[in-house]
Amino acid sequence: MTLELVFDIGLAALVLTVATWTLLARETTAAVIGFVAYGLLLTLVWVRLAAVDVALTEAAIGSGMTGVLLLTAAARLRATEAVANAEQPGATLRVVAALLCVSVFAGLAGIVLLLPEPGPTLAPQAAANLGSTGLGNAVTAVLLSFRAIDTLLETVVLLLALLGVWSLAPDRVWGGRPGPQGNVQRDGVLVFLAQLLPPVGIVVAIHLFWVGADAPGGKFQAATILAAMWILAQQAGLTDAPPVDRRWLRLVLVAGPAAFLAVGFLGFAAAGAFLAYPAGYAKPLILFIEAALMPSIAATLALLVAGPPARTEPP
Amino acid sequence: MAEFLLGAAAFVVAMVAVGLLRLLRGPANTDRMMAGQLLGTGGIAALLLLAAATNIPGVMDVALALALLAAFSSVAFVMSAS
Amino acid sequence: MTLVLDILTVVAVSAGVFFFLAGTVGLLRFPDSLSRLHALTKADNLGLGLVVLGLLPRADGPFGALKLIAVWLLAQLAGATVTQLLARAARTAEPQE
Numbered sequence: 001m002t003l004e005l006v007f008d009i010g011l012a013a014l015v016l017t018v019a020t021w022t023l024l025a026r027e028t029t030a031a032v033i034g035f036v037a038y039g040l041l042l043t044l045v046w047v048r049l050a051a052v053d054v055a056l057t058e059a060a061i062g063s064g065m066t067g068v069l070l071l072t073a074a075a076r077l078r079a080t081e082a083v084a085n086a087e088q089p090g091a092t093l094r095v096v097a098a099l100l101c102v103s104v105f106a107g108l109a110g111i112v113l114l115l116p117e118p119g120p121t122l123a124p125q126a127a128a129n130l131g132s133t134g135l136g137n138a139v140t141a142v143l144l145s146f147r148a149i150d151t152l153l154e155t156v157v158l159l160l161a162l163l164g165v166w167s168l169a170p171d172r173v174w175g176g177r178p179g180p181q182g183n184v185q186r187d188g189v190l191v192f193l194a195q196l197l198p199p200v201g202i203v204v205a206i207h208l209f210w211v212g213a214d215a216p217g218g219k220f221q222a223a224t225i226l227a228a229m230w231i232l233a234q235q236a237g238l239t240d241a242p243p244v245d246r247r248w249l250r251l252v253l254v255a256g257p258a259a260f261l262a263v264g265f266l267g268f269a270a271a272g273a274f275l276a277y278p279a280g281y282a283k284p285l286i287l288f289i290e291a292a293l294m295p296s297i298a299a300t301l302a303l304l305v306a307g308p309p310a311r312t313e314p315p
Numbered sequence: 316m317a318e319f320l321l322g323a324a325a326f327v328v329a330m331v332a333v334g335l336l337r338l339l340r341g342p343a344n345t346d347r348m349m350a351g352q353l354l355g356t357g358g359i360a361a362l363l364l365l366a367a368a369t370n371i372p373g374v375m376d377v378a379l380a381l382a383l384l385a386a387f388s389s390v391a392f393v394m395s396a397s
Numbered sequence: 398m399t400l401v402l403d404i405l406t407v408v409a410v411s412a413g414v415f416f417f418l419a420g421t422v423g424l425l426r427f428p429d430s431l432s433r434l435h436a437l438t439k440a441d442n443l444g445l446g447l448v449v450l451g452l453l454p455r456a457d458g459p460f461g462a463l464k465l466i467a468v469w470l471l472a473q474l475a476g477a478t479v480t481q482l483l484a485r486a487a488r489t490a491e492p493q494e
Contacts, residue, residue, distance in 0.1 A: 003318045007325045014332055021339075029396070030339050033350045036388065037335055040358045043377065044328065047365050052373040059377055063354075064384030068391040075395050189485075190390065193478040200471065201383050208376060216373035221380060228387040235394055316403060323414050323448075330421045334437070337425050345430040345487040349437055352479055353424075356441040359472055360417065360448050363465070364410070367452050375464050382468050386475030393482045 008048060015041045028074035028081060032067060039063035052216035053139040056208070060224035068231070069305050072179075076307075134283030136214030143218070144286045148275045152264065155257045155293060158300045162253070166244055169308040175245030176313065178306035179234070194236030201229035209294060213283070219290040223297035230302045241306050243313065249299065256296025260289050320368035324361045331357035344396050351392045355385025402454035409451030416444035430487050438480045445472055 018041060022034030039062035046055035077084075089097075126142055133145045143151050169176070205222040212218030233239045242249050263285055267276040277285050334353050338346045359378050366374035423436025449469040456462040 003321050003325075007321055010325060011328065014328065018332075018335075025339075029347055033335075033339065033347060033392075037331075037350070037354055040354050040381075041328075043358070043381070044361060044365065047362065047369070047371065047374055047377065050369075050371050052371060052377060055374070055377050056380055059358075059381045060384055063381070064388050067388050071391055071395045189478050189481040193386070193390070193474070196474060197383070197386060204379055204383060208380070211376070215376075217376060225380060225383055228384055232387050232390060235390060316406070319407060320410065323410050326414050327417050330417045334421045334424045337421075341430070341433075343430045343487070344490060345434065345483060348483055348486065349434055352476060352483070353437055353441065356438075356445050356472055356476060357417070359468060360413070360441075360445050363448060363452055363468065367455050375461065375468070378468050379464065379471070382471040382475065386471070386479065389475065389479040390482065393479065393486055396486070 011041065011044060011048065015045065026085075028077065029071070032070045032074055035070060036063050036067040039067065053137075053218065053221075056216055056218075056221045057224075060221045060228075064228055065224055065301060065305060072305065072307060132279075132282065133277075133286065135286065137212060137216065137218075139216070140212050140218050140286075144289060145277065145282060148264075152257070152260050152275070155260060155297065158297065158304075159253060159257060162300050162304055165304055165308055167308075169310070173309050173312050175243060176309040176311050177243050178241045178303065178309050180310065190236045191238065194233050194238050198229040198233055201225050205229075205294075209290065212290070213287070219294045220297060223294045224301060226294070226298035227301035227305070230298070231305055234306070241303075244303070244309050252299050253296055253303075256293035259292035263289055317368045317370075320364050324364035324368060327357055327361045327364065331361070348389075348392045348396050351385065351389035355381070355389060358385065406451045406454055409447050413444040413447030413451060416440050416447060420444065431484060434480060434483055434487070438476050442473060442476050445469060 015038065018034055018038045022031050022038060025031040025034055039058060042062060043055045043059045046052070046058055123138075126146060127138055129146075130136070130138060130141055133141045135141045135145075205225040208217040208225065209219055209222040210217075212222070230239075234241055244250075264275040267274055270276070270278040270281075331353060334357070335350060338350045338353060341347070358381055362374060362378040362381060366378065417440070420436050420440030423440060424433050427433045427436055446469055449465050453462055453465060456465050
């Protein structure tokens with residue numbers, strides 16, 4: 001019974017406890033805090049499984065961004081929370097839901113326990129072909145070279161999600177600024193933090209972006225940090241959320257996926273297939289795509305958290 | 316040494332869990348907002364200890380990202396509750 | 398030399414973890430919101446500082462040590478300012494007797 005085993009078992013038990021507690025929490029704010037704690041515990045789990053890229057993404061998105069997104073959603077729903085809590089589902093509904101949940105759980109448990117040993121994987125081939133991409137980090141190579149089509153589709157999905165969020169705005173404020181007015185009191189402490197933290201955040205983001213080629217990191221985690229710093233500056237009142245009908249904003253949002261698509265179509269001419277990189281040009285192309293995607297993803301994430309447009313400019 | 320650091324990391328995680336339990340039962344709103352701070356500081360300490368105990372490269376960057384994001388989400392907690 | 402550094406690591410990390418314990422005990426036992434905030438931020442940040450001090454000898458190279466200190470400084474900055482914000486929010490929410 002080594003210490004590592006004890007640590008892992010304790011961590012797993014803690015994850016299950018926090019997850020159960022989050023499901024059973026009475027108030028939405030308490031549940032959101034439970035969710036953020038769950039994200040942090042999952043980060044530790046990923047580190048124990050030596051998946052550091054996933055741990056970085058979990059710490060950045062799972063704990064940070066999604067937590068704040070859920071918090072703003074809970075704040076919007078606060079008015080209806082009493083009514084929602086008063087509703088009680090009937091007995092048949094509860095029984096059916098319980099049966100469905102148990103069957104899904106049984107199915108998943110069966111699949112996990114019956115997995116072949118060792119599981120089918122393409123990891124050795126990916127590791128063997130790493131040299132052709134010029135990268136040292138296998139995860140980045142898979143994301144931006146071997147399965148680049150998945151990354152392209154994911155960035156487009158992010159944009160579509162943002163369009164979905166914007167479409168929730170009432171007609172009269174379409175094109176306006178998202179979210180309520182920032183902290184106009186000019187509270188000295190918050191302004192101090194918002195002036196000191198973003199430059200550090202930008203440096204850390206560039207470091208993560210650059211180091212992602214050979215070590216855990218990459219554009220997505222860097223973009224999340226940039227988005228968080230922008231939102232912090234908005235909350236402190238140092239800068240306001242931009243109106244969503246500004247051309248520069250829409251250009252920034254679209255530039256990343258457009259560059260990715262352009263490189264993809266160039267692959268037809270240069271190497272014979274969509275998103276194929278010509279030999280020897282793989283790493284510069286990958287860096288170009290990452291550099292174009294980083295500001296787009298940062299802006300998309302920040303606007304997703306900011307929400308639908310809520311106020312227009314005075315004419 | 317690695318075992319000692321792993322044990323220290325486990326202890327810090329246990330402390331964070333116990334503290335979280337207390338904060339989430341706390342009657343005042345302030346207690347809920349403090350959870351962000353507790354998770355941030357405790358999480359960074361546990362990650363740093365894990366990084367030194369297991370020698371996996373890159374875990375220090377996770378602690379760096381967590382420091383920044385924990386500050387951001389703590390501010391968001393305070394702003395949303397007040 | 399390495400024995401001395403190892404002893405430093407063990408002592409500093411143990412002290413840091415002890416301060417985490419003290420902070421959690423304060424969190425559990427203090428009667429008031431503000432005093433719990435005091436226990437949480439002061440003790441936990443001191444614990445983090447001692448843990449960083451203990452891990453410095455084991456950092457890989459000057460860049461690794463610099464990253465450790467940068468993490469600690471960031472945590473200090475964030476902790477100090479967020480505590481101020483929390484305390485102000487607590488004071489305006491609960492009227493003082």
